[in-house]
Amino acid sequence: MKPFKNLSAVFTTLALTLPLALVSCGEDEKTDAADLATLTIMAPLLSGDAAAPAVDGEMHKAVEALSGKKLEITWVPNSNYGDRMNVTLASDKLPEVMVVQGKLPAFVQSAQAGAFWDLTGKLDAYPNLKAENKQVELNSSINGQVFGVYRRRDPMRAAVLVRKDWLTKLGLSMPETVDDLYKVAKAFTENDPDGNGKKDTYGLIVPKWPGVYATASPYDVIETWFGAPNGWGERNGKLVPGFDTPEFLEANRFVKKMITEGLVNPDFATLDSAKWDTPFFTGKGGIIIDVSSRGGVQLRLFKEKDPANYGSFVDMTGNLTGPDGKKHSYPTVGYNGFLAISKQSVPTETELKDVLTVLNKLSSKEGQILLNNGFEGKNFTVQEGYALGKSATDPAIKTVTNDVMSFAQIGTATNGYLAYIALPAGQAEKEQYEKRVKFHKADEASAVPNPAQAIVSKTQVAKGAQLDQIIADARIKFLAGQIDEAGLKAEIQRWYSQGGQQIVDEMNEQYAKIKK
Amino acid sequence: MGKVRLRTRLVRYRWLFVLLLPGLAYFAIFRYAPMYGVTIAFQDYLPFLGFSGSPWVGWKHFENLFSSPDFPRVLTNTLILALLNAVFVFPAPIVVALLLNELRLSVLKRAIQSAIYIPHFLSWTIVAALTYLLFALDTGPITQLMNGLFNARFDFLADPDWFRPLVIAQTLWKSVGWGTIIYLAALAGVDPNLYEAARIDGANRWRQMWHVTLPTIRSTIVVMAILLAGNLLDTGFEQIYLLTNSLNRSVAEVFDTYVYFLGITQGAYSYSTAVGLFKAVVGIILIYGVNWLARRFHHTGLF
Numbered sequence: 001m002k003p004f005k006n007l008s009a010v011f012t013t014l015a016l017t018l019p020l021a022l023v024s025c026g027e028d029e030k031t032d033a034a035d036l037a038t039l040t041i042m043a044p045l046l047s048g049d050a051a052a053p054a055v056d057g058e059m060h061k062a063v064e065a066l067s068g069k070k071l072e073i074t075w076v077p078n079s080n081y082g083d084r085m086n087v088t089l090a091s092d093k094l095p096e097v098m099v100v101q102g103k104l105p106a107f108v109q110s111a112q113a114g115a116f117w118d119l120t121g122k123l124d125a126y127p128n129l130k131a132e133n134k135q136v137e138l139n140s141s142i143n144g145q146v147f148g149v150y151r152r153r154d155p156m157r158a159a160v161l162v163r164k165d166w167l168t169k170l171g172l173s174m175p176e177t178v179d180d181l182y183k184v185a186k187a188f189t190e191n192d193p194d195g196n197g198k199k200d201t202y203g204l205i206v207p208k209w210p211g212v213y214a215t216a217s218p219y220d221v222i223e224t225w226f227g228a229p230n231g232w233g234e235r236n237g238k239l240v241p242g243f244d245t246p247e248f249l250e251a252n253r254f255v256k257k258m259i260t261e262g263l264v265n266p267d268f269a270t271l272d273s274a275k276w277d278t279p280f281f282t283g284k285g286g287i288i289i290d291v292s293s294r295g296g297v298q299l300r301l302f303k304e305k306d307p308a309n310y311g312s313f314v315d316m317t318g319n320l321t322g323p324d325g326k327k328h329s330y331p332t333v334g335y336n337g338f339l340a341i342s343k344q345s346v347p348t349e350t351e352l353k354d355v356l357t358v359l360n361k362l363s364s365k366e367g368q369i370l371l372n373n374g375f376e377g378k379n380f381t382v383q384e385g386y387a388l389g390k391s392a393t394d395p396a397i398k399t400v401t402n403d404v405m406s407f408a409q410i411g412t413a414t415n416g417y418l419a420y421i422a423l424p425a426g427q428a429e430k431e432q433y434e435k436r437v438k439f440h441k442a443d444e445a446s447a448v449p450n451p452a453q454a455i456v457s458k459t460q461v462a463k464g465a466q467l468d469q470i471i472a473d474a475r476i477k478f479l480a481g482q483i484d485e486a487g488l489k490a491e492i493q494r495w496y497s498q499g500g501q502q503i504v505d506e507m508n509e510q511y512a513k514i515k516k
Numbered sequence: 517m518g519k520v521r522l523r524t525r526l527v528r529y530r531w532l533f534v535l536l537l538p539g540l541a542y543f544a545i546f547r548y549a550p551m552y553g554v555t556i557a558f559q560d561y562l563p564f565l566g567f568s569g570s571p572w573v574g575w576k577h578f579e580n581l582f583s584s585p586d587f588p589r590v591l592t593n594t595l596i597l598a599l600l601n602a603v604f605v606f607p608a609p610i611v612v613a614l615l616l617n618e619l620r621l622s623v624l625k626r627a628i629q630s631a632i633y634i635p636h637f638l639s640w641t642i643v644a645a646l647t648y649l650l651f652a653l654d655t656g657p658i659t660q661l662m663n664g665l666f667n668a669r670f671d672f673l674a675d676p677d678w679f680r681p682l683v684i685a686q687t688l689w690k691s692v693g694w695g696t697i698i699y700l701a702a703l704a705g706v707d708p709n710l711y712e713a714a715r716i717d718g719a720n721r722w723r724q725m726w727h728v729t730l731p732t733i734r735s736t737i738v739v740m741a742i743l744l745a746g747n748l749l750d751t752g753f754e755q756i757y758l759l760t761n762s763l764n765r766s767v768a769e770v771f772d773t774y775v776y777f778l779g780i781t782q783g784a785y786s787y788s789t790a791v792g793l794f795k796a797v798v799g800i801i802l803i804y805g806v807n808w809l810a811r812r813f814h815h816t817g818l819f
Binding site: 083086089090091092104105106109110113114115208266267269270272461462463464465466469472473475476477480482494498 | 674
């Protein structure tokens, strides 16, 4: 036994010192990051099955030429970007520029510990990085501190998709109010819109929503239509969570009524959101509340089945008017993550300026067209102000098209979108696109912003996901009839007592600071 | 004295020790070194600050865990599933192996064996997909069958009462066949003379099984039980996670999913490590406990 005791002592020491050695390796890397000629970037790869852009590829070369830097880009498959980001944050070896897809707790903690440059007020000196919309820039910040150049997205995307052929058959028109929504759903359920003589259809299709409260689920959108705050709202000068308002209850009573009367798919708590399209397309359900791009997805599905009349199956409208006769539209946050700059890899102000100058170039009109469309005349042509993609039979063109999909991820368009939009594929697509632009524009006026979007509370970071799950679960349980209204209220109280009250207090404290 | 003997031994068996090195290195690098990371359970770990820079907070995360309102629920759910596993899943392969052992037609026996091994090779994702298909509300074949038989409307996937039966059914379906292998091997080692002697003494098949077969495979069963004890709280992450939804979460959340939720989704590295460490400690206690029981009643434990 004795010799083994000695041996095990050796290995214990080894085991304890080895990781220490590994950890300390990472700490003196600061010098070579000072290399101004190259720029290291980490970005998500969205081109699906296609390979990551090649370093000697045409796109990579062109982006290098435009930025005047040698680029070292780590492309990480989008599906596990979040995990990889957490690992990279933990690795002590950050790229100079990192695409951060949202205010994930690990990022917030790192940023607040000083891992990234605070860009507040610094971006206005760069014409193409100066925020087109200051509210969005604030939304993307952490308590007013801007830690990245936000990647602009459309501020309004909410839409209601309805089976056009069913409406025509039953002599109904597109819903405009939530009452219409109920009536159309009722008719779709009871009046045999598919004409097969059986009562085998329903109105609204709702999938399982894996996220937490206030994540643009159909429930969240309907609550906003009813006048409930979008996530957080100001009541009597104080921030309150949206689920603690009478409008929240009213909206959910409305949804529950629809569910009880069978106007919603019965498996709403378990339907996989990847299969959301199926019931609509196969004619089991007739209404979807989601973002407008789903309209394009449905058109493509119907086009495969019925290329002649595919336009006659899908109609789409924007936000619906609430029971108070007013329209409360559900907006997006206006951005999809941001480009954060590591303080460790970019240690001085001079280098920071250098990096920002590159990002500024990439967001110019020329840069945006390159990143979002590619090369005019090579992989696309301009037609009526739209980009028309060239046929992808030529492998060289195909590579450029794939690479563009990836490079679009490092574009920010913080100064507004200046590149071309893809030409709609047919008449129906064009009509849908024009309609969509119109109702989004109209809905922007009645958008209900989340005043707490910029605020990150300490307790929220530590416990928020856990707490919000209480609300998300309670809402579904209430809708499914597992608990009654008293039960729902009790769950909301549980949210408060388990740390929610602390969040509310911290949010209000920060809110008062930001508002000043 | 020990030192001298170590040196002579090292010299005499040096090549054996060299052969041992890769194995030791494997355990040192891949098993023991990562355990250093467990220290973050006692820190407020921030990746940016690293292991050495994060502040030490002592037992804070454990205190939070034990005082957390989630703790009783997660512990109860884990224990109930563990208990169901021990009661239903553990004996199942033994029963199936005994049944197979009684089959005389070896072609049939082999065919059945092969058929029940197959589920073992399917991933939980596929099992979950099959479950969703078969038990879907109103449209799943099994749901329709049950609805017809009992004239009711079963909601297997969302009803919390059906969650545990579904999990156990999935585990049985997936693991029973594979589990029989070790028992069948043990059964193959039973001396045929014993059966002959028993038959001459007038024992019927039932008596033969009770007095010959079971005692000879008893040590295998005990070893399997001790091994099971160590994994008792591993209720399986994927399986549970894929079956969980808002309506059954109250019975579905177990330590494995809880750690994932806290550590990966919420970035509470230290807290989730503390939870994982607690689970591991319980696992060790269970192994030693069952081993002690086995030695006590059976005189042979695993160690």
